[in-house]
């Protein structure tokens with residue numbers, strides 16, 4: 559009987575960490591070694607001790623869960639896992655593949671929505687200190703499909719010090735070399751090569767920014783239900799390359815971890 563119980567327990571754990579198809583918990587991994595997070599996350603005390611998590615929903619869509627359990631969506635469009643109530647929604651620009659806010663059905667009390675309109679006012683990039691995260695808008699655009707005046711990227715600094723940069727839709731920006739002084743932990747770079755910079759330019763940008771982990775996103779143009787290309791992402795030329803696939807959730811750890 560004991561062995562049957564052990565088998566059932568193992569089976570439950572296995573099911574907990576399967577794919578995102580049903581909108582449940584996904585595999586949690588971190589860095590290139592990608593360890594799976596411990597079970598038992600429903601316990602409130604252990605949740606507060608958890609590092610932040612980042613779920614890649616595909617294309618340029620991300621969901622970050624902070625150490626406090628706050629939920630941040632960025633550029634909602636791809637994927638299905640929009641069930642967690644939003645505390646913050648960030649939008650980099652107004653193209654359809656970044657602005658499907660209707661996918662987020664539930665919003666927490668006091669949910670903030672910050673788009674490029676609030677983040678870039680009269681040429682000035684704004685900073686928002688929300689307590690659990692500080693969001694700083696940074697330059698984006700710089701190509702014929704995206705105007706610098708109506709596009710932003712974001713730098714998020716979580717309460718545990720982890721810094722995440724999302725490029726938004728862009729080619730190389732003048733500001734990128736300055737970002738290296740910030741010691742960014744996780745940097746996302748668009749690289750579709752049609753509407754934005756290509757893999758080669760994105761890799762150059764990654765060297766300028768100098769993050770600990772370079773993650774390709776917006777890897778292909780938005781079309782139909784294909785939101786990623788694993789092979790293309792793997793061609794991103796960076797020694798710090800971290801390929802995160804749609805539905806994959808990684809732990810966000812700062813450099814001391």
Ligand SMILES: [Zn+2]
Nearest residue numbers: 653655656727
């Ligand atoms: Zn786009």
